[in-house]
Amino acid sequence: MVNNSPVAGTLYHRPGSPPRGDALLPMGRLRGAHPDLHAHHAAKHTAYPEALEQAVPPLGCTWADVVFLSPVHPRPLFD
Numbered sequence: 001m002v003n004n005s006p007v008a009g010t011l012y013h014r015p016g017s018p019p020r021g022d023a024l025l026p027m028g029r030l031r032g033a034h035p036d037l038h039a040h041h042a043a044k045h046t047a048y049p050e051a052l053e054q055a056v057p058p059l060g061c062t063w064a065d066v067v068f069l070s071p072v073h074p075r076p077l078f079d
Helices: 028-035 035-045 050-054 074-078
Strands: none
Touching: 028 035, 035 050
16 A cells, blocks of 8 residues: 655754765765765675675665665665
8 A cells, every 4th residue: 555645844864974075976986986985984884794785676786876865664665
């Protein structure tokens, strides 16, 4: 069942580091554009580095290739 009710409210997010540049970049591209930011954010995945290389079949890429902005877990989106 799909909930078609309108979404209301505000989503607030405080970046882990000051924004830099003029585009949101996935981890894979962040390495070349801002190596220091890549190292900072990649450190969050030291316990499970393979997660960034895990495939996202519906998109034909890996998690390192996407910018995930949904407040919803990806399973319902993919279903």
